[in-house]
Amino acid sequence: xxxxxxYHLAIDTNEDLPKRFGDIRxxxxxxxxxRMLAFAKRVQNELMNxxxxxxxxxxxxxxELNELKNVSEKAGRYCMYKIGPxxxxxxxxxxxxxxxxxxxxxxxxxxxxxxxxxxFRIGTSGGLGVEPGTVVIxxxxxxxxxxxxxxxNIMGERHWRPAIFDRSLVDELEQLSNEMKRNYHxxxxxxxxxxxxxxxxxxxxxxxxxxxxxxxxxxxxxxxxNGIRNIEMExxxxxxxxRYTGIRCAIVCxxxxxxxxxxxxxxxxxxxxxxxxxxxxxxxxxxxxxL
Amino acid sequence: xxxxxxYHLAIDTNEDLPKRFGDIRxxxxxxxxxRMLAFAKRVQNELMNxxxxxxxxxxxxxxELNELKNVSEKAGRYCMYKIGPxxxxxxxxxxxxxxxxxxxxxxxxxxxxxxxxxxFRIGTSGGLGVEPGTVVIxxxxxxxxxxxxxxxNIMGERHWRPAIFDRSLVDELEQLSNEMKRNYHxxxxxxxxxxxxxxxxxxxxxxxxxxxxxxxxxxxxxxxxNGIRNIEMExxxxxxxxRYTGIRCAIVCxxxxxxxxxxxxxxxxxxxxxxxxxxxxxxxxxxxxxL
Numbered sequence: 154x155x156x157x158x159x160y161h162l163a164i165d166t167n168e169d170l171p172k173r174f175g176d177i178r179x180x181x182x183x184x185x186x187x188r189m190l191a192f193a194k195r196v197q198n199e200l201m202n203x204x205x206x207x208x209x210x211x212x213x214x215x216x217e218l219n220e221l222k223n224v225s226e227k228a229g230r231y232c233m234y235k236i237g238p239x240x241x242x243x244x245x246x247x248x249x250x251x252x253x254x255x256x257x258x259x260x261x262x263x264x265x266x267x268x269x270x271x272x273f274r275i276g277t278s279g280g281l282g283v284e285p286g287t288v289v290i291x292x293x294x295x296x297x298x299x300x301x302x303x304x305x306n307i308m309g310e311r312h313w314r315p316a317i318f319d320r321s322l323v324d325e326l327e328q329l330s331n332e333m334k335r336n337y338h339x340x341x342x343x344x345x346x347x348x349x350x351x352x353x354x355x356x357x358x359x360x361x362x363x364x365x366x367x368x369x370x371x372x373x374x375x376x377x378x379n380g381i382r383n384i385e386m387e388x389x390x391x392x393x394x395x396r397y398t399g400i401r402c403a404i405v406c407x408x409x410x411x412x413x414x415x416x417x418x419x420x421x422x423x424x425x426x427x428x429x430x431x432x433x434x435x436x437x438x439x440x441x442x443x444l
Numbered sequence: 445x446x447x448x449x450x451y452h453l454a455i456d457t458n459e460d461l462p463k464r465f466g467d468i469r470x471x472x473x474x475x476x477x478x479r480m481l482a483f484a485k486r487v488q489n490e491l492m493n494x495x496x497x498x499x500x501x502x503x504x505x506x507x508e509l510n511e512l513k514n515v516s517e518k519a520g521r522y523c524m525y526k527i528g529p530x531x532x533x534x535x536x537x538x539x540x541x542x543x544x545x546x547x548x549x550x551x552x553x554x555x556x557x558x559x560x561x562x563x564f565r566i567g568t569s570g571g572l573g574v575e576p577g578t579v580v581i582x583x584x585x586x587x588x589x590x591x592x593x594x595x596x597n598i599m600g601e602r603h604w605r606p607a608i609f610d611r612s613l614v615d616e617l618e619q620l621s622n623e624m625k626r627n628y629h630x631x632x633x634x635x636x637x638x639x640x641x642x643x644x645x646x647x648x649x650x651x652x653x654x655x656x657x658x659x660x661x662x663x664x665x666x667x668x669x670n671g672i673r674n675i676e677m678e679x680x681x682x683x684x685x686x687r688y689t690g691i692r693c694a695i696v697c698x699x700x701x702x703x704x705x706x707x708x709x710x711x712x713x714x715x716x717x718x719x720x721x722x723x724x725x726x727x728x729x730x731x732x733x734x735l
Contacts, residue, residue, distance in 0.1 A: 154649065154708075156708075156710075157649065157708070158708050158709065158710040160708070160709040160710070161641075165710075184521075185520040185521060186520065187520040188520070229476040229477065229478040229479070230475075230476060230537065245536045245537055245538075245541055246452075246521065246536060246538075246540055246541040246544060247536075247537075247538045247539070247540025247541045247543075248538070248540065248639070249537055249538025249539065249540060249541070249639050249640055249641075249677055250536055250537040250538045250540070250541055252538075252639075252640040252641070252642075253537060253640065253641045253642075255651070256640075256641065256642050256650045256651045256652070257651075259651035260650075260651050263651070296597065297597035297598075297600070298597050298600065298602075299600075305639065305640065305643060305644055306587065306588035306589050306639070306644055307588075307643045307644055307646075307654075307655075308646060308655055308659060308663050309588070309589065309590075309663065309666075311589075348539070348540050348543075348596065348597070349540055349543040349544065349547075349596065350452075350540075350543070350544045350547065351543075351544075351547050352596060352598045353596055353597055353598055355598075355599060358445065358448065359547045359551075360546070360547045360548075360550035360551050360554070360685075360689060361547070361685070361688055361689065363598075364598075364599055368599060372599050372600065375600075386540055394651075394652070397652055398651060398652065417445075417447075417448070417449050417451070418449065418451040419447075419449040419451070419456075
């Protein structure tokens with residue numbers, strides 16, 4: 154192709170992508186736009202207080218109002234911020250929305266000639282047998298049938314792609330977490346990636362539900378017995394696509410509730426915010442260490 | 445349950461939902477937040493110029509700046525506007541994101557005691573054998589294996605739910621479209637719902653691609669031969685969930701390109717806007733007729 158339009162990012166190859174994005178070394182993503190802007194601001198603060206602040210200041214993209222610039226705003230799909238060597242971007246909800254973002258991000262990093270980039274998903278999730286607020290570092294990812302694969306129908310055929318994380322990165326994050334002062338638990342475990350929030354996660358509070366509370370609890374206990382510590386909606390696609398393209402990646406999620414105790418997410422705003430910061434703190438510590 | 449929190453909408457049953465939302469009769473949704481705000485403004489303009497403007501004016505939710513209010517802003521997931529009897533909301537990309545919205549919308553309509561609500565998806569899509577800018581009214585929806593079902597893994601088992609549209613609604617929309625003055629084509633046809641934008645849609649411009657242009661064209665021709673006129677990423681879930689819960693629904697999409705001619709979406713901004721307005725015009729005509 155003479156030109157490639159990354160349609161959902163509002164970026165194309167007509168500009169000098171190595172010049173603008175060639176310094177990227179860390180990509181952080183999560184579901185909601187607000188959370189990823191908050192993370193971008195924490196990174197900005199970190200860089201501006203580092204000994205190399207002078208190097209970074211011109212590598213942070215700002216808008217006319219002197220705020221962090223959403224570089225994908227024109228596409229109206231994702232919010233992406235460039236803060237020196239860090240990209241912070243929201244992926245929306247579910248594997249499909251994440252998949253589009255990853256295809257276009259991976260092309261962007263390729264065109265920009267970035268090397269040894271590490272990708273993180275910092276998310277929210279439902280916990281299984283862990284206290285609300287616990288942080289889970291995923292060491293494997295499965296679908297609702299407990300297959301550790303991302304399944305796609307391509308050219309009329311079913312493809313199973315292994316959903317495997319980089320073991321050394323998981324180890325390093327666990328080590329870093331153990332070194333941090335914190336008043337919450339961090340565990341590593343298997344993450345189930347569900348294709349919806351209600352039925353495929355065995356919730357009984359959706360608009361459609363054809364099973365009772367006893368079947369639900371039996372199913373959730375079966376998941377616990379199979380090593381699953383949390384449920385979210387992106388893990389298999391994230392692990393599989395990064396592995397396929399040779400990018401080291403990890404998922405760190407806070408749990409908003411223990412699903413063995415209920416289905417409803419109704420933690421108050423300040424508690425929710427304190428939970429959401431936990432994965433951000435860990436990834437920020439990783440970035441700080443490797444800057 | 446004594447209380448139900450619609451977590452992703454930032455609405456709960458502690459307030460008087462029949463009073464606030466009981467007048468809803470039409471729900472319009474689409475992928476991007478900007479497009480659904482634009483549609484909300486068109487509806488607002490329509491209502492304010494109708495003979496019953498006085499009835500509607502207090503039923504339009506505005507914020508402190510006297511702009512249409514995003515009633516789900518606090519959740520940070522979807523943008524939803526209430527304009528008299530119309531809800532306009534964005535569903536993000538992919539069946540998973542749409543599914544969460546539908547569960548919570550259907551519960552909202554139930555709690556608010558709404559009756560005979562009609563739901564529309566007004567989207568963008570890739571066309572198959574039709575001129576760019578053509579409007580497609582979906583008369584059936586299939587997945588990438590050409591099964592007219594929405595498939596979900598619930599409690600460890602695979603479920604196939606028929607993805608069927610209300611025939612009379614499709615007929616009425618086609619009739620209405622034929623009565624409109626327009627300089628573009630409108631067709632009815634089968635819509636393929638893909639789980640990603642690249643590989644499952646047979647694109648060759650993604651970050652991962654294991655087939656060539658000849659296989660791609662053969663596959664796309666096979667889709668055309670099976671009645672498929674456009675490809676998007678939400679149709680099976682939308683048709684299936686609405687049918688399951690007894691809600692009449694339809695999908696009207698503009699096509700941004702003819703996939704037999706290429707993969708890249710690089711229409712210019714004004715052309716894109718003129719395309720996106722087409723499904724909005726049709727749904728607005730339907731609402732006007734039934735107000």
